[in-house]
Amino acid sequence: MPELPEVQTIITNLLNQKIVNHKIVGVNFYKTKILKNCSPKQFVDFLKGEKILNIERIGKYIVFKLSNKKQLVVHLRMEGKLFYESNLKQPNLRFLMLSIIFNNKYRLSYYDMRMFGTFNIYKNDEYLLSKEIKKVAIDPLNKECTGRFLEQKCKRINRAIKTVLLDQSIVSGIGNIYVDEILFKSKIHPLTKPKYLKSEQYSLIAKNAKLVLKDAIKHKGTTVASYKFDPNHTGGYQSLLLVHTRAGQPCPICKTIIKKIKVNGRGTYFCPNCQKQVGK
DNA sequence: AGTGCGACCCGAACGC
DNA sequence: TGCGTTCGGGTCGCAC
Numbered sequence: 001m002p003e004l005p006e007v008q009t010i011i012t013n014l015l016n017q018k019i020v021n022h023k024i025v026g027v028n029f030y031k032t033k034i035l036k037n038c039s040p041k042q043f044v045d046f047l048k049g050e051k052i053l054n055i056e057r058i059g060k061y062i063v064f065k066l067s068n069k070k071q072l073v074v075h076l077r078m079e080g081k082l083f084y085e086s087n088l089k090q091p092n093l094r095f096l097m098l099s100i101i102f103n104n105k106y107r108l109s110y111y112d113m114r115m116f117g118t119f120n121i122y123k124n125d126e127y128l129l130s131k132e133i134k135k136v137a138i139d140p141l142n143k144e145c146t147g148r149f150l151e152q153k154c155k156r157i158n159r160a161i162k163t164v165l166l167d168q169s170i171v172s173g174i175g176n177i178y179v180d181e182i183l184f185k186s187k188i189h190p191l192t193k194p195k196y197l198k199s200e201q202y203s204l205i206a207k208n209a210k211l212v213l214k215d216a217i218k219h220k221g222t223t224v225a226s227y228k229f230d231p232n233h234t235g236g237y238q239s240l241l242l243v244h245t246r247a248g249q250p251c252p253i254c255k256t257i258i259k260k261i262k263v264n265g266r267g268t269y270f271c272p273n274c275q276k277q278v279g280k
Numbered sequence: 281a282g283t284g285c286g287a288c289c290c291g292a293a294c295g296c
Numbered sequence: 297t298g299c300g301t302t303c304g305g306g307t308c309g310c311a312c
Contacts, residue, residue, distance in 0.1 A: 001305060033289095060306080078305045079291095114289050116306075132307090159283070168307080176305065265285075267304070 002076040004139055004173030005216035007062060009235065010082055011055045014108075017084045020052050022102035031097045034112065037120045046070065046121045047100060059136040059172030063127065071127045073120045074110075080117035083109050139173035140209035147203030154194040154202070161197065162190035163264045165205070174209065177222055180244040180269045182208045189277035190261075190268050196279035215240065243269040 002010070024047045032040050047066070054065040062082070064072040074082070085091075087107045091099065097115070099107040110117065120132065127133055137153075138145055150171065154164050164170055165179050174182065183190050186204040188197065216222060221235035238245075242252050247260035247269055256273035 003306095075306080077307075078289095113291065114305085116289065118307090157282085163283095166306085265304090 001078045001175055001177065002060060002080065002221075003175030003178050003216075004057075004060060004141070004213050005178070005237070006221035006235065007057055007060050007076065007173075008217050009221040010076075011057055011062060014055055014082065014084055019084050019102075019106075019108065020054060022051060022104045022106065024048055024050050024052075024100055025103050026101045028099040028101065028107075029097075030093065030099075031115065033115050034097055034110070034117045034119045036118045043119070043121065047072070058133055059139055059168055060175070061133060061136065069124050071122045071125075073118075073122065073127050073130070073133065075118045075132070076112075077114065077116035077118070079112050079114045081111040083111065085109060135169045136172045137169055138171065140171060140206065140213055141173075145171060145206055145209070147199060147201075147206045150206055151197075151199055151202040155197075157194050159193070160191045160263050161188060161194055161205075162266070162268060164194060165209075166266070171209075173213065176266050176268075177241070177244045178209075178212050178216065181212045181242055184243045184270060184275060185212065187274050189275040190263050190270055191277055193279055243271060245269065 027040070027044045027047060029040050035043055038046065050066045050068060050070060052064050053067055056063045056065060060075060062074040062076070064074070066072060074080070076082070084106060087101060087105045091109060092111075095111045095113045097110045097112050097117075099109040101107045110119075118132075120127070120130065122130060153170050154161070157164050162179055162183060165174050165182070166176065180190070182205060185208040186201065188201060188205070216237040219236035219240065222237040222241065243258050246258045249258050250256065251258055251271040251274060254271065254273050256271055258269055259272050261268050261270070
């Protein structure tokens, strides 16, 4: 699912396809459920005549920086896909929710099987004050995200460490796939309470979070189930996953069988031998 | 305030 | 084969 590496891959891919600096001439709507803070008419009026100047990432949010200081903030949730494609091509109407049409015969189409994604529009820099963006913490690629930073933020929280790392207001960008990988590499049981973790373990989490996410970006993310960043390409990280989706297979370190449990309702994979739980 | 959990949504995977 | 059921996943909002 789109976590930080997938979102970054999508942004890089759109920029590489030269999506910037084309005038928006209209929007085709197929389903409008994803528009959260405006009507379809307001959405078109807002975009028409503007250009995308740049695309940035805040946690898992995609921020389209438009002309006239406008922003379009998109969250893909689980299944959202953004494809920049020729407007001469017939769109696949299955799962298509809207297309933003440019004056160069290209369009930016949003596909979403689950219809969970969100689109919000903002004038000036008010998006930074919006409820959605305001709560997003720094992400692990930020050099300020150190073991000490994580320890300070986490140590008083009485939840499983996995749940804490998935909380976007503590640290952003990590989702259910990479959190399992980060905890495996750090040899920490996902149910461990933060108060039982030593400073060195927080440093390990910080180090491995950077490692895993950077490596995943390098491989253009993970393609699980239906997730693709581009209709013609798939991410390559799925073959590098050490524990996630590998229940029943031997641990790559010690050969113990990988176990699957639920942590706060989330499917969770770990090695019972490498990741022993301390405290309870 | 902190925490847990259902809701949102529906295709895919699973079970009978 | 075909039907019905369950699952999943990011985030919000409600209940405790």
